[in-house]
Amino acid sequence: MLISTPVDALARFGHALSDPTRAQVMLTLRDGPAYPADLADRFGVTRQSISNHLTCLRGCGLVVAVPEGRRTRYELTDPRLAHALADLLALVLVVDPQCCGGVGSEEGTSPDCGELPTVVPGAADGVVPA
Template sequence: MQIKNEQIEAYTKFFHGLSNPTRYQIIISLLNGKKNVGELAEDLGYSQSLISMQLKCLKWCNFVNFIKDGKNIYYYISDERIRELIQLGQSIAEGSINNICTCEVLENEKNELREEK
């Protein structure tokens, strides 16, 4: 199967959207149902501004969607397959947690990103 470079970039960015711990925690929290920014902030122990900033990415990349209810905006998982993806990813990772957490390549990439900032 031939995959175009543009597709590879889109696919890797899709997974990158889940690579931020705060965004991942938001997704996990929303798997339990619709929540507003305040509820997410309380659940996760982060500021509402941080939650809002990460929701912007999750909305843009179509991981989450929202509905308005009066003055409140409630966020929810936009596609049920995201739940399946998270469950599958956790299941696969469970057998390799030590390897994943000690991967030198991933650690070097993370350090390189810090140095660039």
């Protein structure tokens, strides 16, 4: 029996997000399920490459594959992951306000990051959902 510690779980999450394509997949799946072919086309990578990235994300426990006839769609394993990613992006903006193409909490969106929560210095957790 494999027992995972909080450190192991966090390391898997970090590994999953350490690749730009996997990070893009996670950000895309915040908006809803997607098919591998559509993800490959969207990011300009091969279907084999996106398959490898999805396998990694499944292994990390972040996405699930849902068979639909001859196709398989992918979605986040838990809706709270979408909120966690939004919170993580907001914290990144606190540390590096120039990330996401320099778009921060003023506009509330970014072509790279999607919908961003509003960063409020001095708030209890520093973040107010957008």
